[in-house]
Amino acid sequence: MIRLTWFVLTLCAAVPGAFAVTYTLPPEGSRLVGNPIIITVPEGNTLPLEAFAARYGQGLSNMLEANPGVDPFLPKSGTRLVIPQQLILPDTVREGIIVNAAEMRLYYYPPGGNTVEVLPIGIGQAGRETRVTG
Template identity: 50%
Template sequence: MMRNLLLFILAFLPLASFANVYSIPQDGSRLVGELQEHVVQKGDFFQTISKQYNIGILELMESNPGVDPFLPTPGTRLLIPTQMLLPDVPHKGIVINLAELRLYYFPKGGKEVHVFPVGIGRVGRETPEMVTKIKSRIPNPSWTPPASIRKDHLEERGEELPRVVPAGPDNPLGKFAIQLSYGDGSYLIHGTNKDFGIGMRVSAGCIRLNPDDIEWLFDKVKYGERVTIINETVKTSTEPDGRQLIEVHSPLSTTGGKADTVSEMKRGVVEFIGKDDVDYTKANDALLTRSGIPVNIQS
């Protein structure tokens, strides 16, 4: 009786987001996590499913091409992209890969990594790549929209933004903000007051997290901690067991149209694909599919 009552209550509670935590292999492997499967139930759609697993909507779409994100057919088996290659940068502090729309947080000790979906800058207001540090931590931040954003908002919506939006439910920064020591300090990692935009390109250049995620991260990070923002469409790894793994994401367009993965490839990726023990056909399929899931292309 008590168990049924608890399940009934939980069914009507909003879905809370919790970081996906992965153990970091100690043998030199960069592969973490395990793929999961979700069977679509009546009433499911990609936004509710992405919240359930705390992943981004676009990455869920990448791993399940051809499935209607708004009306997935009940009974459809979805692949949940909770397996990934760690970015090939120093595993310190915060690492954000724009192409993945993921934030990685590496606590000291090197034994685990916490992964969050993020919203990033939209076309025309792209989030820049950078290696920087945390300048300040701001609880209950106010928001001072730049003149350019106030101008765009007026032109697009016919509404004039106030010069300063105080802390509170109407503040788009949410309850917590982490200021980065980059440029004029206007780039933030912050929360949101809207149930929309995580795992998408919707911001004016800042990094947006779910409210629960930013609250957790805000409590863990420290002043001066390293922040690395990259834009790596293709990740590769030669694993200790000999597997040649590649993980391909859709490149970020700068025009609103589709970008070409092949033209975005960097020299290291080209050299990886050219290895003798790599199957070129498998590699080409991975580059074209862009599933966002690690694939073994060993010959």
């Protein structure tokens, strides 16, 4: 467990802050933070949906869910994209690092702060078996 904790802390330090979305914590009793953002795909776009996801600190799966029918390989110019930056915080203690594997998100609550940093995470590697140890 200590190994995993150090790995996650090292990973957080190594990942540029641009991938994290920082939210102000909601009042007690509320878990809803952020607001969705609507953008328009620029003219002459050559970027895949994944590039827009990375620009706004979102995972590709979240972008696909928020934008059904949009071509993930090449969104058409003029298409409106929903950036899903509104979310419900996990129902747990708001301190330290929380990894929610089902959501594919890492939540970091800085000590003594009034914010939470949310990062998209990936689990395993496509086409490879993920080793599980007890």
